[in-house]
Amino acid sequence: MQLTVLGSGTFQPTPERGCSGYLIEIGEKKILLDTGSGVLRQLSKVNLFVENIDIIVVTHLHIDHTGDLAPLLFAKHNIVKNNKRDLSLLGPPGFKKFFSLLNVVYKGSIKPEDYVLNVQEYNENSLNFKDFSITFLPVMHTEDSYGVRIEDNDGRTIAYSGDTDYCDNLITLCRKSDVAVIECSFQDDQKLSGHMTPSEVGKAAHLAECKRVLLTHIYPIADVKKLLSSCSLYYHGTIGIAEELKTMTIG
């Protein structure tokens, strides 16, 4: 199981951080978590294209997590290729309406061409695939924001908070995970409702007994050294900052 960070920032990009995106690879399967703007180009930097992706998961409908969804589907629509890979597109409640409106806006240019597109709304549930499962739990951000837990058949686990404030479901998602990718938007002294501070991440990771934590969704005003030091007051496992185009192997 591998994790590659494609976007570790927010709507306010910096040269180092763009909008949210994470690539999970389990065997031959490739899962894209969130599709913030820039993700399509970031994929190219790890020699991948939308055509290599099997499943796209959108955690919530904010633009910094969905901005490249239409470009990804436009690219897949237009590429000339035999035997295009089928694609599953999983989104929170309301996603089907969102997606149908995107289709109206883009006048058919993102509809599946020569492949099967399976658009599905998840809820508080788990979806089982051949080699792994994906569990979705609502988190505290917008009305329909979810965190995700991906577990392979050998028990290797990656949890991803999506955008959230501190909540019990986040701890459930991260329970004994090998890597928990948790949003840490601001320093403790910059707290904004609906997002996490490093002390909160540390408390959640400690309670969840995570093996490793990656702080992500970092706003430019947050000092990463302060994020690390505040988080380490409450959590004594390995803490890292999500760095784009870095790949981590789990197990």
Ligand SMILES: [Zn+2]
């Ligand atoms: Zn958001």
Ligand SMILES: [Zn+2]
């Ligand atoms: Zn966001």
